Amino acid sequence: MSENIIVTIARQCGSGGREIGEILAQKLGMVYHDKSLINLAAEKSGLNPEILENADEKATPSFLYSIAVGAIGMVPFTHGMPYDTPINDKLFVLQSEIIEEEAKKYPCVFVGRCADYILKNHPRLVRVFIYASPEKRIERIARVNEVEPSEAKSLMTKIDKKRANYYNYYTSQKWGKTENYDIMIDTTKIGVEGAVKLIEEYIKLL
Secondary structure, three states: OOOOOEEEEEEOOOOOHHHHHHHHHHHHOOEEEOOHHHHHHHHHHOOOHHHHHHHOOOOOOOHHHHHHOOOOOOOOOOOOOOOOOOHHHHHHHHHHHHHHHHHHHOOEEEEOOOHHHHOOOOOOEEEEEEEOOHHHHHHHHHHHHOOOHHHHHHHHHHHHHHHHHHHHHHHOOOOOOHHHOOEEEEHHHHHHHHHHHHHHHHHHOO
16 A cells, blocks of 8 residues: 555534544554644644644634733744744644644544645545534534533534634635535535544545
8 A cells, every 4th residue: 555544534513523633543553643742743843732732623813812821932943833823823834734644654644634625635635524414513512512402503613613713714614515525525414433433444445
């Protein structure tokens, strides 16, 4: 096998995308990357992981917001970007470098972080988008976070908007648009395990 199989998972909030990625990676013996990319970015750059976590999957904020979180002009950056580059942009560049490096070394599952776009030229890339009905997502969010359905609905809307803004900003493509993915899976009826099986079957055809 000349190239590693790489699976990228974009997901609506509450659709089960993160769990699908974890199970898939475990079953196929692949390296799983989600928030682990923050720690790798911190190690690579020497930046504070807490600052990076606050910027994770967020488009570049306003100047005033950046000042408020200490994102502008607080830390030097040596990856070809100016000293005063917003922390969100620094993190995107760092994560992009790490995603490309990891994809060369191991078969990987990447959740979010525009990995489908970053690795778009990879010959054995499987780009997945996970979605579900609003009702099912609200139910899942309420259960996982132990909150009322009304709060779950608000959280769902907020997180989906954040993910869409991040993806659209850094890729100039539209988050959730059909042609940006190889498989789009609705977990409303088939659930997490069903989605994992579908992705496994797709990989077998490559």
